[in-house]
Amino acid sequence: MYFSIFDTYKTRPEERRRRHFLVLALAIAASWVLWCLVSIKYYSGFDGTSLLKELGTDLAEHIVETTVLIELSLQFCWLVTRMFWRSEKTFWLMLMMVLIVATFNILCSWAVAAFYEKVFPDNPTVFWRVFYTDSAMTSVLSTTCLISFLISRHRDEEEAKADAERKAHIEEIARLRGKLDALALQADNHFVFNSFNTLYNMIPVSPDDARLFTMDLSRIYRYLVSSTEKHLVPLKAELDFARNYIDMLRWRYQGVSVDISEGLDGAVGYVIPVSVQMLVENALKHNRHGSGDLLNIKVFRDKDFICVSNNLLPRLDTPATSGHGLRNLSTRYELLCGRRLKIEKNDEFFRVSMPLLSQEELYNHESTDN
Numbered sequence: 334m335y336f337s338i339f340d341t342y343k344t345r346p347e348e349r350r351r352r353h354f355l356v357l358a359l360a361i362a363a364s365w366v367l368w369c370l371v372s373i374k375y376y377s378g379f380d381g382t383s384l385l386k387e388l389g390t391d392l393a394e395h396i397v398e399t400t401v402l403i404e405l406s407l408q409f410c411w412l413v414t415r416m417f418w419r420s421e422k423t424f425w426l427m428l429m430m431v432l433i434v435a436t437f438n439i440l441c442s443w444a445v446a447a448f449y450e451k452v453f454p455d456n457p458t459v460f461w462r463v464f465y466t467d468s469a470m471t472s473v474l475s476t477t478c479l480i481s482f483l484i485s486r487h488r489d490e491e492e493a494k495a496d497a498e499r500k501a502h503i504e505e506i507a508r509l510r511g512k513l514d515a516l517a518l519q520a521d522n523h524f525v526f527n528s529f530n531t532l533y534n535m536i537p538v539s540p541d542d543a544r545l546f547t548m549d550l551s552r553i554y555r556y557l558v559s560s561t562e563k564h565l566v567p568l569k570a571e572l573d574f575a576r577n578y579i580d581m582l583r584w585r586y587q588g589v590s591v592d593i594s595e596g597l598d599g600a601v602g603y604v605i606p607v608s609v610q611m612l613v614e615n616a617l618k619h620n621r622h623g624s625g626d627l628l629n630i631k632v633f634r635d636k637d638f639i640c641v642s643n644n645l646l647p648r649l650d651t652p653a654t655s656g657h658g659l660r661n662l663s664t665r666y667e668l669l670c671g672r673r674l675k676i677e678k679n680d681e682f683f684r685v686s687m688p689l690l691s692q693e694e695l696y697n698h699e700s701t702d703n
Contacts, residue, residue, distance in 0.1 A: 356474070357403060364399045364470040365392060371462045399470065402441055406471045409437050414486070442468035528553075531581075549581050560606035564669055565690060568602050568639070575609040575632070582613075588622040594633035602689035604639060605665055612641035612685050615658055619683075621646040638675065638686035645683055659685065 368391065369376075379387050413430050446464035453459050528550050535543040556574045560566050572593060579591045591613060613630055620643060622628035630643045663674040666688055675686040 357400060360403050360470060360474050361396055361399045363474075364466055365395055367466045367469060368395060368462065371465055372458075375456075375458060375462070398445060398467070402438075402445065402467055402471050403474065405441055406434070406438050406474070410434055438471040439468050442471060546581060549577065553577050553581070557607065563606060564665070565603040566606045568597065568600055568604055568689065571604050571606065571609055572597060572632075574607070575613065578610045579613070582617070586617065586622055588624060588626050589617065589628050589630070591630045592632070594631070597632065597634055597639075600634055600689070602637075602639075602691060604687060604689060605662065605669070608662055608687055609639070609641065611658055611662060612687075615685075616641070616643040616683070619648060620644075621648050634689065635686060637689050637691075639689050640684055640686045642682055642684040645678075645681060662687065 372391075376384060376387065413433055417426060417430050442464050445467055446460045449463045450460040532543060532546055532550065535546055553574065556570075556577075560570075576593065579593075582589060582591070609632060613632075616628065616630050620628050626646050628643060628646055630641065632639070632641050634640070659674065659676065667673050670688060670690055672688045675684075677684045677686070
């Protein structure tokens with residue numbers, strides 16, 4: 334049997350067999366009770382041994398008859414569901430399925446009753462007694478099985494759909510995490526390569542400064558290593574790292590002023606690692622600084638954004654740029670929290686504002702990681 338009362342596709346075969354036997358036993362019992370109720374007048378003509386013999390014979394016939402009818406009815410239910418079960422279910426579709434099954438049961442009961450009428454032509458009540466009993470029993474039972482199956486099948490499909498959506502969501506998160514990690518590694522490598530390039534240029538000019546620069550670089554790189562597995566860090570840790578980086582800049586550059594607002598020291602929130610440093614480095618890369626040209630870089634807070642702003646002193650020999658750095662940082666923010674960088678530019682200044690994430694957004698980020 335393919336299904337039974339309160340059956341689902343997830344049911345184990347042993348449980349299916351147990352339910353099958355239970356449904357069959359209940360149906361035989363119900364059919365026998367109905368048969369006795371509609372046959373009271375018939376049995377009143379028997380007494381003693383003849384009554385017991387008649388009851389025993391009828392019970393044996395009922396066991397065979399009921400088993401055959403139930404199996405036919407349930408198998409027909411399964412066939413109907415295979416033929417008419419669709420992705421879009423409507424009340425009228427299910428009603429049609431129930432009516433089809435009920436019609437089949439009535440026809441089968443009519444055929445069995447006609448058979449009994451042929452076998453026992455001298456018994457004028459046998460046809461209607463068999464028909465009423467079998468049609469009522471099979472119709473109620475198979476309709477109950479069909480409705481319960483439709484409900485359980487619908488529930489199974491909803492669960493499977495929810496499981497598929499959860500799996501797709503997990504796979505999408507994994508894909509975004511991989512992309513985010515690749516972007517983070519790309520940003521770290523960008524900083525390391527630039528630092529080594531700076532060190533290479535310092536060695537022939539000032540070996541002593543190069544040694545001190547190497548020590549500071551190792552301290553800064555320690556921060557990079559510790560934040561490698563983190564997509565967000567506290568703002569305070571990021572500002573401490575940025576100040577160390579700014580100290581290194583003073584060895585290399587003249588005419589550069591970097592001011593980190595004192596109001597940021599008490600700010601609470603989270604940013605992407607190495608983000609402030611990258612924006613400061615971006616300002617240095619695209620602007621003149623030195624004798625007669627003072628590049629002012631300011632780091633401050635504007636509502637729920639951390640802003641890095643600089644006056645515009647475009648370099649005459651502006652290096653070719655692909656804009657990967659800002660796009661990288663903006664994409665990482667979008668993957669983490671759905672927000673992007675704000676970039677503003679006019680004739681006087683260039684400003685990049687990046688989201689300062691709250692504790693709640695950090696929890697959402699961590700729950701997504703989990």
